[in-house]
Every structure is written in C-alpha cells, then in structure tokens.
Amino acid sequence: MAKNYFNFLHFVLFFIFFTILPTQINAQCAGTDAQKIICDIENPANETLSLFSLLGGSPTPGGTWSGESNLKILDPTTGILHPQLITRGGTYRYTYTVPATSGCTNNKAVVTLTIGAFQGVGSQATVCNDSNFFNLFTAFDSNSMSPHSNGRWTDVNGRTLTNPSIYIGDITEKTTLQYTYTVPPVLACSTAEKSTTVFVTILIAPKPGTPENLDLCGTTDLAGYTNLDLDGQLTDQDKGGIWTGPGLTSDTDHNVNLKELFDISGPGEYTFTYKVLAVPDNYICKDKSSDVVITLEKRIDFTGSKIVATKDICESEISTATYSAKITEGPDGIPNGEYIVTFNVNGPVSGSEDVRVICVNGELNFHIRSAYFQQVGKSTITVTNIVQVAGKKLCTNIFSPFSTDLNVYPLPRLNGATITSTPTCQNKAGLMQINAPQLLDGNYRITYNINGDNIATGETAIIKAESGKASFEVPRNLNVKSGLSVITILNIVNITNPSPQCSNTANVAGNLIINPLPNATTVSVAVNNYCLNDPVSVAVSGLGNLTNVKISYTLSDSNSAALQTVTQVVTNGRIDFIIPAGLLLNSGNTKITLLNLTNMVTDCDSDLINVSDDFIINPIPVAPIATDQKFCKVDEAAIANLEPKGSQYKWYNSATSTTPLAATYILKTEDYYLRETSAAGCISEATKISVIVYDTAAPVMNDTPDFCGLANPTVQDLSNKTNVAGTVAWYDAVNGNLLPSSTPLVHHVTYYGYDLDGNTNCLSVNHIEVVVSLQDCDTSQYDFFVPDGFSPNGDNVNDTFRIPDIEFLYPNYTLEIYNRYGNGMYKGDKNKPAWDGMNYEQSGIAGGIAPNGVYFYVLHFNKDNKPPQQGRLYLNR
Template identity: 70%
Template structure:
C-alpha cells in the first residue's frame, strides 16, 4: 500500500509539472500581458501608440487585435491605437490573438491602457442670436485636442446645463461664461478637471414677421390704392422697402389697383431690408419678403367644348377621343388648369384632369371606356379652375357641354326587296322591307343583272318604320323582260359626318313590260261639211287587244285633251269625234298624243301622228266690189277679190269653165262663184274691173353725164327728166331696190326710172340710164396723194388710196415698188387701194409687205399729162 501511495504521489507531481510547464510554453506565442498609463492624453505624442510593443515575452507577430471595450481608434490588423480618439478617460483592455501556427492555437495576451481625464482647452466664441441654439462644445480651442465627452456643463451660477444653449431670446449683446468638468481617473489624478469657455451673444437685425396678401384684382382692390407695407410686418427693426411701385428708400406705400391695371395678375414680392449695427460683424443683414398675390377673375361665359369627331359603330374598338375647350369672349390666360367634366350616356362618370390653356384653347383626352356602344354621350364641363389659384376671385362659370354620337351601322339583315312591274323606259319602283333599318336617310349602291345590266348604281332612300322605296331610272329599263336588282352597300347619310356604311346582299326582281309600238300608228280623217259626223280611223296598232288613246283638236276647232278607250280590231280603231267639238268651219287638226296598252298600262307618247281636215260651210254668193288695177302690176285673175281656192272666176254669169288664174286682167266685167270643199257652188256675183297706166319719163339731153367730185345723187338724176317730182328710180327693172333721193350715183351705174304720180299708177314702162361721173372739165384738176398708211386692221388708214382721182383721170394707173425696184402693186380705178400685201407677181414670199419706204409712179393717161413719182411709208 505504501508503494501505491508513492506511485500516486509521483503521478500527481508529474501531472502538475507537465501542466505548469506546458502553459508556460504555450503563452510565449502571444507574449505576456502589458500595460501603459497616459495622463497627458492631450500631448501630440499620444496621437498614435503600438500595442504590440507593449506585450511582454516573445509574441509571435501576424496576429489580430480586438477592443474589449468596443471603442474607436484601434486598427485590428496592425495593433496601432489612436488614444486621442477615445472620448473619455478610463482604463481600457485590448486583446492580442496569436496567429494559428503549430502550438499557438487560441493563444491570447491583454494590454491595459489607462487614459487620464481631459476637459479640453477653453476659448472665447462670438455668435448671433438668430442661430437660436449654440453648441458649447464648439467654443473650445480648435488648435488643441477636443475635450472628453463624459464631462458636465455648468453656467456661471453653478447650475448644470445642456451643451446645446438656446440663445434666441437674447435681445441684446450679452457675454456668458460656462465651465466644463470631466470626472477624475485615479491612476492620474484624484480630482476632476475643468475648463472655462466664454460666449458673447450678439443681437441679429429683425426684419419682422410678414403677413402676405391674396386679393382679387378684378373686384377687391378698392381699399388697396395706398397700401402701407409696414402694416404687413410685425416686430421689425427700421429698414427700407424695394419692389414694384416703390419709388424711394423712404417709400412704403403701393397702389395695388394701379399695379394690377398696369401689370395684370401675378405674385408681386416686396422686400424689406434691415442692416446690422456697424460694430456687429457676426450677424448678417436680414430681409423679409411680403408676397402680394393679385388674381384675375376668370369669365368662362361663351366657352364651348368640342369632341374630336363622331364615329361609327365599327370604330368603337380603335377610336381615341379628345376634347377641345375654347374660351369665350373673355381671354383665358395661358397656364395650368384643372377641369372637371362628366360623361353621360350608356356609361357615365366624372373625371378631373389637369391641362394647359394655350392661346385660348385647352386640349385633353377622354377615356374610351365611356364609349363602348352605340348612342349619344353628353360631355359636360362642370368646373374649370386655375391649378395654382388662391381662390381670391369668384370666377364666372356656367357648365357647358357637347354631344358625341356613336352611330349604328345600317343593317339590311333579313331585308326583302320587292317591286311593282313597270314599262320600258319607265322608272321602276322598288320596295325595301328591312326590319333592322333605323329611320333616316341612306344611300344604297346596287347592280342590275338579267335582261338589263348596270353596275355601281346609287339611290337615296328614306327609311321609316323599317320600310323604304327607291326608283330604278327609266334609262336602266330599256329592255323588256326581267331585271334582277342586287343591293351591294348601304350608307347612312342622315348626318353629314360620319356616314356609316355596311356591305349588303339583298336582291329582288323587277318585271319590265314592253311599250306599244308607236312607229306604225296612223290617223286619217276626211273633209266634211259643217254638222256632218266626222269619223276618225286609227290604224297600225299591231297586236293590241284594247287601247286607250288621247288626242287633241286645234286650228279652227280646239279642244282639251280627249280620251277614248275601246277594243282593237285587226290593229284598227274607228270612232266619231263628238259634234260638240266641231262647231266651227275651217281647217281642223287632230293630233294623237298618247297610246296606252290598257292590259299592261304601258303607254307611249306619239310624235307627229296628225291629220288635217276641213269643215266647209254651205257658201252664199260671194259679196264683191268693183276693182281697179295698174297695168304695171300685171294683175291676173288670181288678184281678184275675193281670193281663195274656193272662188272661181268666169267671163259670163252662165259660164261653167273657170278662167285661168294666170290670165292678165283687162278692163271689163268678171263673174265669181264660191265652191265649197264638199262640192257646193254658190251663185255668181259680177265685178267691174278697170286697168290704168301712167306715161313714161323722158331723160334730158346729156342728162346721164355728171362729175363725181360733186357727189351727184339720185335727186340730181331726177332733175334731168321731164317729171322730176314724180319719177322714182330702182337699181333693177324688175324686183329692184327703190333708191333714196340722197343715194350717190356711181360711175357706169345703171338706173331704171318709173313715173309714179301722186294719184295714179306706176308707169308700166321705164327708162334705163347709164351714168358717167367723169364730166369734170369745169372742175379744178387737183387731188391729194398720201405719204403713208398703216395696214394693221384697226379700220383707220388701212390701205393706200388716192381719193377722187378716178373722176379726174378715169384711165389712170398706179405702180408701187420697193427699194429694190421690185413691183409690189399695180392698180387703177377698178383696183384703187393697196392693202400692203405683195403683188402676186412680185416673186416675194410671205404675202405681207414689211414696214419701210416704198415708191410709186402715177400715170394719168389723159391730156399728155406726165406721170407723177413719189414715195410713201408703210408702218403697221
């Protein structure tokens, strides 16, 4: 047992030895704990400290440091500590952890740092009371380390205070002292440490508290024509005003009415400046601003709203909508406005939108969600206000509205198209029964197939109660038979825009009956005596079985339009004209106007289907008078009165053979009878006929010779006869023109003279006179040759002519040459005038003589008078 005890004692000693020496061996990796006491922390040498250098033993470098107190100032990688960053005095530990190398796992050592208390270095500060608060910590000397933060402030009365000092109530220059004390650190000193700071507070200038104004410039400025701006301030020092309407440094009154009238609405600022006292360099000058808002009352009277456009039902899914508000007579200033509007319809709602008035107009979108089905929608603007208005004015506003319409598409679903039979070249009436078609006006497009063909035809229809009609024009119904009418498209034209359209496919038949054949129709009426039945025969009616014919009488017997309807036999109708329509004798015309097939009601107007017939009276013996004739008239039987085909003339009261109408009358007795168209002959009446004559005029000797320069007339010719007062002259012996006494005589003119006394007959014979105008021996032989002419077609001086030369030198001739000696013209009394055109034999092309100088040679050909030469100028 003793042995066992000895062994146990050995084991315990070995265990203690091993554990003791093992701990010592491991501790060497982090070194041994260290410490340092810093009482003069404010010394610049204490700005940086290496903790690693404070470890004992042989610490292994490359480890990491940790701050056991979680303070500032430690770099954990390098172990460099900045003690002056620690904000209060005391004892602080920092642990070094050796690197994880073999044998050094979790090996640590601690360095203890003791920092003495530091209250900072007191100083003096000057501040302005307008900062309201002053932080006493800012009063320390900025060239020294800042004080520790664990101290306490006391005022000059020893009362503990906060470092943030309220100075806003200090109303004059005041100097204050404050003490800052930090608790002791026993390792350095058993007593606390203190420092003193001095703060001088200066009073800032007071610009006063402002009271802004918001006024309606349109209606509310009567009391502000002399506003004292000082009344808009409270608690201010003496200062000066600047702003619109302020005219000097002492001025503090403004006329807001004048300002509004001159500059209009707006926000006007007035600045009040107060200067600091001259020895106050801390407080700055102060100012306050009074804002006076002058608003204008807006008048929206007469404003209107327009929606971009109405649409058709087919556009609902793609349409966008916008509205435009336009100002009324009163201008709405440009700017931002809030508009409230409502939409009333199948979907209703109210919205507010902000937009801009520019040049009196505001455009804004409207949500398409309101417009999802057909109908009328009212957009009503209920309010408009300026977005930045202070509401000082009560605007003049009454709601206004407009309407947007979404029109339905015209629908012909289930429609039926029928017709009434028509005739060739007549309009065909089509009836459209369309239950889904709303009342209104529409334009349809249709095609025609069948016996008649036409495409792209249009018609306007008016639908009422789902029914409408339209006509197929007669010019589309040229052929008889069956036409198929197919409606392809329908457009609603009730409103100018939009005109909603839909395709269609509605068909119906139109029967077209043939017209009667008018080309073969003929009418015939014989002549009848008065009161005899007058029968009319109408033929050429073809295969008609029953017909209606209208006719009219004219000339001696007139009537309104008459109508007969009766069966047709072998293409012919015979009827008797009512006797009441034929009360007058004479020629009467029957005119057929219209032929109607009473089976189909198709009719045709008749053209030039007429016949003339005569109703003759029973003639009485003609009422006659004795008659006189002039021999020169060469009267014949045809000239006797009464005149007419019904009168026949005889040479005796019992003669039966009438005299020929061409038989010349002689003085004597003649007998006349009247024969009617029906062969009735009247009794004979006698007429005494007398045929008279006047003596022939006689021309004086040389009475045909005159001088043309004296402009002789027909009166001069008459004076050269034996009956100057009764002779009359003609330009032809038969059917000539009677010449007035003032008619000028012409050279070699032929005149025919008849004797026509006031009471008598034209002479049956005449004298023929050929006049000469060249008997001018007793007239001076002078004439004028023009020196130029202008053939420009203006009617003045268009030809070169030597006036009257033909009377003095009737055999003259005239030659005209150009400057090259080429003959341009040759004339005489039969060709007296040159019109400026090249002589056809001149050989010069072009036909028109150019402007320039030309030369003439005038040959008199009388009395050995030498030719005359000269020049003339042509200027067009």
C-alpha cells in the first residue's frame, strides 16, 4: 500500500510540473487554438471570416497568418479569410504566428476550419450546336456561389462523366439534356452526398454549306460557263437560302453567265454569297453564309514586243556606268500592272535573273546589274519570259524570246600586273619585266616614277606587249646608289591604233635591287675549345645585314686543312657552322683563318684580312671500371648507391643517351652505363653494368587465421598457416615492431606479414594484413567453469563475477542475473562480461548496490541449439 501511494504522489507531481506549471511560466502570446464549423457555406454571411476573432486566450496583435490557401483567399496580415473562395469542402488549418519574445516561447496558434460541401444551384442553359463544346459548370445559377470543385458529373442514366466539357457538335436536332452534379459529404456537417441538376438545351445552327471556288482563264475557258448554277458550288447546305453577287438579278436567281461577266467587267475575283437564315424562334444561333469566289484571268500576247538597252560604252566607264533596258509592247498590248521579267546575259560575264517591273502604258523599264559588264566584249541580253505577278497563272500567255546587244570596248589594263627585275650593281642599267595577263597585244607608252634609294619622276618608256608580257630598261644613270629602287607605273596609253587613244591609270610597282659590295672590315671569327670527336662549331659575326653568305677558310697547327668553303643563311649578322670531323683528327691547338666573304644574294665578294682564332681539341678520358651490382627492392636503392661514386661519374640508361640519370632515380633490374667526365668536360666511352633488384613476393595465407583462444596460439601458429612458414616475419604495424614467434595472438588484432628470401636475404616489399580470430573452439574438447560466488569489496581480488574463457567457446553468449524476487539485476555478453554487484535493471534496490545474498543466473549459449544453463551464485561483500 505504501508503495502504491508513493507512485501516485510521484505521478501527481510529474503532471503538475509538466502541464500546469509551464502555462504559468510561458505566456500564450499567439492565443490558444480554436475551431469553427461552417455547414451552410453558401450563406452570404460566410463571405468573409476574421480568424483572429476566433482565437482563444489573449493573442498579441501584429502577427502573421499562414495556411492552406493563396493570397486571394487569406490576408496574411489581417487574418481576414474568404471561405466561399475555397474550392472544396473539408478541414483547413490556419496558423497565427507572433514574434518570439522573452517569456513567450509558445508563439503559434492554430484555427481549424471545417467547411461543409456545396453542390451549387442548378439552372437551365441554352446553347447553339455550332459551339461544338459546352462546359456544364457554366449551367449553374450565376447569382449563387459556385459549386465545390471536387464533385462528379453523371448523366441521366447515372453514368459518370470524365470531363465536364461535353461535345454537342454532332447533335442535329433540338435536344434537352439533363446532368447531375454530386459532391462528397463533409462528416462534420452531413453523412450524405449533395446533388443538384442542370438542364442544357441544344439548338441547331443553319448550314450554309461548304464552298468550292472556281479558277478559269477568261480568254479561253468560258465557252461552257454561260449558265453556271451556283448551287453546284456548295455541298451539305440548307435549302432555301439567298444568293447575292454580280450578274444575279433576284433573290431566287442562282445562275450566272461568266462569259458575259468577263466580257463586260474583265478579269478579276468575283464573290457570290449564299446566306441561310436561322429559324425565327432561335435567338441563340445566328444566320450563316458561305462565299464562292470565282477567279477569271486574261491571256497576254507578247508577240512583237522589243527590248532596247542603253548605249555601248568604253571600258573606262565601267566603274561609273549604270545600265537599263526598256521593253515595249506589241500589237496586242501589255496591261498595266506588276510583272516578273526573266532575262539572261550572254557575254564575258553570263547569268540570268528575275526582276519585278511595273508596266505603265505598254512599257516596262528595269535596271541591269553592272556586274555583267565588267569586261571588254559584246553581251547579248535576252528576255526569256514575262509573268504577271498578280493572279493565279490560269492562262497560258503567248510569248517568244527577244534580245538586244551591248558592247564594252577595251582600254589598256594593267590590273593584276606584276613587275619583276634582275638585280644589278651600282651604275648599271636594270631590266624590268612586266607580266600583265589582261594587257592585249600591241604598243603602249608608259609613265613611271622611281622612289627609294634612287629618285626620279615622270620617266617614260615604249613597250610592246605580246601574250601579256613586256619589258623596259631603267637607264644606268638612274641607278647611282646601291639599295632598293621602287619602279611604279602610273599611266598606260594604247598607241596601237590611230583612232582616239584610250588611256588608263595604273599603280603597278616593282623593286629593282642595286647591290653593294659586302663589308669585310667588321667580320670576326670565334671557336671554343672542344673534346676530340665532338662537333666543333665556328661562329662568324659582324656580317651586318647580309642574308646568305659563302665563306672560305683554312686550318693549321695540330690540324691542318687546305681551302674549305661553307655557304649558309645569316641570322642577326652571324652564321654558325660545323668543321667537318675528318679535318680534326688530332688533339691539341688548332688555328682557323677566314680568307674570303661572298654575298650569295648578289654574288659579290670581298677578301678578309687577319680574321682568325685559336682553339684546343681536348683528349677523351678512358672508359671507367665498374662491376655488376645487386640490391633488394625493399631498400629502394637509387643511382647514388652504385659504385664507383664521385662527381666525375654519370650513369645513363642506354649507351647512346646524353642525359644522365638523377641520383634519386630508383634502380630496377636492367643495364646501366657509366661515363667519366674529365676536368675539361670531355666524356669517356660508356661502361656497361647489369643491376639485379631482387623482389621477394609477399607471403600467402594457406588457411583462415582462425584459432581457439583456449589453445593459447602464438605468432608461430599464424606462420604455420602461410606458404612460407619458416621465413615469414610478423609486425604489429606497417614499419612497426617485429613480433617474436612466441608472441601470444590477440583476438581481432591485425598482424602484418613479410617474407625474407633466404637466398637473396631480401625482405618482401609487399605484405599481407591478417585479422586473427580466437573464437574457433570446439566445445567438445574444451569446457568452462562458472564460479559460485564473488566479493565486490574493492580489494582487487574476485571483485567481479565473470565466466572465464567462455567467449572463446560461445562468442555470442548472453548472461542474465536475477535476485530472489525474480527482478533483473544485470545483462552481459562478451563486450560486457563482468558483473560488479551493482543493480543495472532498477529493481528498487536503494542506491543500486546489490546486498549480500544468493542470486540466480541464466546463461544463453546461442550456439549449436544448446539450451540455456541456470545456476546460483553468492554475493558476499
């Protein structure tokens, strides 16, 4: 009884603290939640609703409203809601939020609003069948609130419509249809659905028929159209309509004489309208009409038409001349209007095009592009067709091509011409060659200027052109200075014929080079010291602006050679060339002497005086001595580890390589080549050695690393499960500590194994990582002991209750301990194997300390379906 009273008192205090006390401490700043149910939503009184006024408590003004609607329905500032704009019945929640302030942690309140279903107010609608579709929602009474949108439509047979828009275009007689709209119930207001009925009356529109237009050539096609029945130009029309149009004499007339109409009114489009009236009591459908359009066109006879082009011109007028042509009508005449004239030009430049031309009083004037007349010669302009722009081309016109000629007479032309020359020396005449592909054969007078290092103006020469080529000579007295003369022809006159001579401006320039002698006073030669058999480079400088030279030289002293020559392009006033290796067979001092310099561009030369240099050919050291060498891959030996050592030695990966390997280059099993460099920088022949880098394979596990911990397995037992049991070495980490073979194995610890090759004495680079398990015990070979008591008194002797070694036999075991009342005290497993005498199950023992006495255990083996084991133990502090 005392225990029950204590629990009740605890519950009362808990309830007061967590329910009543917070409402006193924390103010309801947003008010308290509220509810409202509106079943008669269609009532005009429900058009607006103040959500703020529904809140309970003392809500703070100035907050904001949010909820399941848009801004048209809810004003988030004032909380004014328009419930009638919500499109379906149901429950809606609106949240009022005020800013959180000190002492105000509950700053939200919710108004729950339930709106009853509204099916709308049905009505009678009338529609014309020519509108094709009718939306049933438009049949509701427009003076009442719109129905909710979550209803369904059914026809008079109770079938549900998939779309409120019904097709009425195929109804052919006046018909009234009935449909029912039903909305689902809102249980807070009613358990039954709500329905309303609408009626739709479909009236039939008059049919004016489908027209078929008629296109005819009035000149040739009207013999059979003197009494055309217009009714035949319609299909599917109502009878009794009225025709109106040209040539009809009464409301009942529907026949027309098209030949007579064409003879009186001429070509054109004639419209005839058939109108059908709606029935008098049908104020919904409108009168309908159809138009039949008859097009009549006239044939044009262009026989006798002519074309005249503007006058012939000279070639000098090509750049400014414009061209036009005029077509005049023949006896039959050409009607005024717009035409497309097709013509072609056949001449030096040929082509064809269409132009739009307006015919006025029998004349068609148009421009012809000057691009056709950019060359000398005769061009023939032929009109190949004339087509009227307006109309449908119903008539076949009578037309035959007609043409005229236009001539462009030639001028002397140097367009595209070039002037070349043969270089000359100072005070010699220069020959200029003209290559002018467009210059006709004949005699011409040219006027030219000279600019550059030599200057002259207004010079003249007579040339004779044959096959587009001609030449003239620049007199020697005009070439007194070396350098570049620019010869520019400014004018050319055709003097071949005595008729008025045509002149033409020109701007054709060519260069005449007047070459100087090369300057020998600035030339010098320099040769560095080299090793024997190395290419010996000679640098000749001071060549100025020369571009290509030939130099002759001799060798003397330790190496002697007769006159040698070298021809080479000059770069930045300098050339570099290699002395042939056959001329430098001896080590020691050698002298080079330059004798002559020739400008290969002008073929002018100068002798060189006292231009020489001395250089040394150094001997080559003998190849160094080295032997084959061996390394372990795990040591990551590099070039720096090879013998012999010294800064004079360089190692290479091939006999022909010129780039030494870096000292940090990691060695591989391959051949290497050693060279020695002398103090003078000369490199010996290569000595080849072979390097072997032994790579020991990582050990392989032949069996799983599973052991029984009760057997006290060691590292040696782990080695016995590899393929190299006698040489494998185990570490506690990569680059860690070596473990002796007698080291006991630890459950779930990772061991790192390497192999040591007994022949090469090399440790493997790679290793294996093995996680050991000590739970592979056979329960038939091992047993365990359950203690019958313990003394948790803090003397570090038997302070906890645990079952030794059981985790090796039954790794998934669980242990439960109960007091004599059956209350749980402790639950353990391999991760929590020892009970320290404390109560972990909250069995009502004060302080959680289990008192002295007898306790009971239940051991679940969770293996091999072995049943749990129960027993007792004694706790004595």
